[in-house]
Amino acid sequence: MASVVLSEAEKLYIVHGVQEDLRVDGRGCEDYRCAEVETDVVSNTSGSARVKLGETDILVGIKAEMGTPKLEKPEEGYLEFFVDCSSNSPELEGRGGEELGTDIANTLYRVFSCENSVDLKSLCINPKEHCWVLYVDILLLECGGNIFDAISIAVKAALFNTRIPKVRVLEDEEGTKEIELSDDPYDCIRLNVDEVPCVVTLSKIGYRHVVDATLQEEACSLASLLISVTSKGAITSMKKVGKGSLDPESIFEMMETGQRVGKSLHTALQKILDEEENLGTSRPKVGFLG
Numbered sequence: 637m638a639s640v641v642l643s644e645a646e647k648l649y650i651v652h653g654v655q656e657d658l659r660v661d662g663r664g665c666e667d668y669r670c671a672e673v674e675t676d677v678v679s680n681t682s683g684s685a686r687v688k689l690g691e692t693d694i695l696v697g698i699k700a701e702m703g704t705p706k707l708e709k710p711e712e713g714y715l716e717f718f719v720d721c722s723s724n725s726p727e728l729e730g731r732g733g734e735e736l737g738t739d740i741a742n743t744l745y746r747v748f749s750c751e752n753s754v755d756l757k758s759l760c761i762n763p764k765e766h767c768w769v770l771y772v773d774i775l776l777l778e779c780g781g782n783i784f785d786a787i788s789i790a791v792k793a794a795l796f797n798t799r800i801p802k803v804r805v806l807e808d809e810e811g812t813k814e815i816e817l818s819d820d821p822y823d824c825i826r827l828n829v830d831e832v833p834c835v836v837t838l839s840k841i842g843y844r845h846v847v848d849a850t851l852q853e854e855a856c857s858l859a860s861l862l863i864s865v866t867s868k869g870a871i872t873s874m875k876k877v878g879k880g881s882l883d884p885e886s887i888f889e890m891m892e893t894g895q896r897v898g899k900s901l902h903t904a905l906q907k908i909l910d911e912e913e914n915l916g917t918s919r920p921k922v923g924f925l926g
């Protein structure tokens with residue numbers, strides 16, 4: 637993961653500030669940076685979104701394609717995650733970027749392993765034979781800290797924007813089944829993203845923990861806890877990262893903070909998505925993808 641080199645004096649300044657609930661950029665310990673969210677930014681996808689969280693820039697595109705259901709779940713579709721870390725950081729070139737991409741993809745598989753996160757049964761066309769497979773392509777344009785949270789926000793926004801064509805299964809007298817795809821672009825199904833979790837990363841700095849850490853703050857943290865939280869505050873998965881250790885009391889405090897912050901994050905994100913949806917085709921496009 638991209639990192640910065642800080643002197644001991646700089647680290648001490650950041651750590652002491654966090655203990656007083658005053659971070660270098662003026663935020664409190666539980667405050668996120670300003671986030672920009674835009675959906676429907678890539679034309680040749682079923683759904684897409686771009687999220688800028690501070691200096692972190694993420695682009696997600698989702699492509700719905702027909703496939704065969706997995707043997708263990710013959711009546712469900714499924715999601716596949718692919719991560720490309722084409723950041724301009726030298727540390728993310730070659731094997732470093734591949735390892736980070738694999739780690740992010742594995743984390744997303746774990747986050748979405750909860751049964752209720754996405755209604756996979758709605759992606760089934762014909763049990764054991766045909767289903768929709770959602771290929772989620774994630775492009776890390778720039779790494780400015782807290783990439784897991786930014787990616788989870790972008791994935792939820794892209795899933796909200798995803799439109800899957802309606803299909804009909806026709807069967808002739810001989811029992812041969814044919815799939816008829818609707819030509820109407822507005823005749824589609826939408827995914828219910830109410831239970832899609834967002835990741836809240838809590839970084840332990842000194843005796844306190846912060847959310848949405850910058851690269852400088854990540855350099856001062858030896859351990860972080862990734863918590864996936866639903867809009868109702870339910871924790872679906874946890875993952876500890878970093879070389880340092882976390883005592884049980886700190887973990888419980890971080891879980892409580894993650895639930896509280898996660899609910900607020902979901903509320904703010906859903907409000908933005910609904911407002912953008914209500915603008916329809918008249919909404920202005922921003923950014924280099926506009």
